[in-house]
């Protein structure tokens with residue numbers, strides 16, 4: 001079937017007939033993209049203000065990343081880790097260098113990387129900290145989002161993420177976010193790690209109080225607990241630093257990365273840690289058929305180089321300050337709060353104005369693709385390559401919809 005001849009309506013109908021309904025997408029069918037822009041089947045142009053949940057920090061089809069992918073695709077794509085490949089070592093070295101870590105374990109999706117971090121922390125707990133067998137406990141935060149595997153949704157506070165998917169395993173303790181006293185209270189002799197996002201993205205761009213991550217790092221260190229930082233969404237330039245933890249001048253014990261690591265082309269994720277921590281993994285302990293494959297490594301290397309060499313972190317900081325400032329200046333009866341860091345921005349809509357969804361639908365009509373998160377929040381997280389003219393273009397439309 002030649003899909004080019006089908007209209008958006010027909011394609012949506014096909015998707016709804018034959019695809020599982022585990023998403024509620026805006027009614028737009030994208031068929032082409034470049035930079036911050038995407039086009040639907042009928043040729044209408046939209047600005048992408050979601051960036052696939054920050055997996056497109058470098059913009060759609062960044063020429064350098066597409067080129068690296070194409071070159072690698074014509075040479076070697078998959079070896080499995082049963083053999084070495086020539087792309088793996090250099091990519092690991094690059095990742096360690098940009099994060100000041102010593103060792104990396106590569107996976108594919110974010111959820112797999114989080115699972116890997118959980119396994120690392122538990123085994124570290126038993127082998128190094130000396131926690132009693134099968135008693136390891138990991139502290140997590142209310143409103144967390146770390147992915148969709150059964151283990152991970154098992155420690156979600158979101159009813160829908162868990163509903164119908166139990167039974168869930170033990171080993172997680174939930175505390176409020178941005179609450180250091182709760183963290184101190186929650187730590188016990190079997191605590192091996194504190195798994196936390198530096199900004200809670202899916203929860204609605206929840207920015208913790210200043211110094212939270214820094215203090216959490218100190219508390220973890222004092223108690224011999226690993227700080228497991230999930231920077232899958234906040235990392236790689238999104239919040240105005242290469243990693244959001246840099247705002248607190250700390251280094252996590254386990255750094256979890258994904259999303260933009262694949263440059264918007266390919267799923268690439270992983271965890272980074274010291275040799276001591278990563279050393280708990282021995283051959284056969286953990287693995288992935290596709291994790292660390294040569295295509296992923298070639299794409300990941302170029303994706304990181306683009307962020308570093310184009311200074312996308314600094315661009316996000318500058319563009320983000322401007323964007324947030326201008327959003328805050330909008331006189332709207334619907335806005336409760338504008339918050340965020342760098343280009344991870346949320347507008348919370350007052351409950352008296354209804355949910356965020358209709359605002360996103362109106363934005364779509366005006367050519368801006370943004371997605372609501374958690375009912376009341378419109379997320380603006382464009383590719384970091386967005387320029388001021390494009391932000392002004394968006395602001396004009398956002399202002400129209402909100403006033």
Ligand SMILES: *Cc1c(COP(=O)(O)O)cnc(C)c1O
Pocket residue numbers: 053108109110111112114145146147148197201202230231232233234258259
């Ligand atoms: C998206 C996300 C994940 C899960 O990544 P997937 O690639 O969808 O599995 C985990 N943690 C955070 C903070 C995320 O934003």
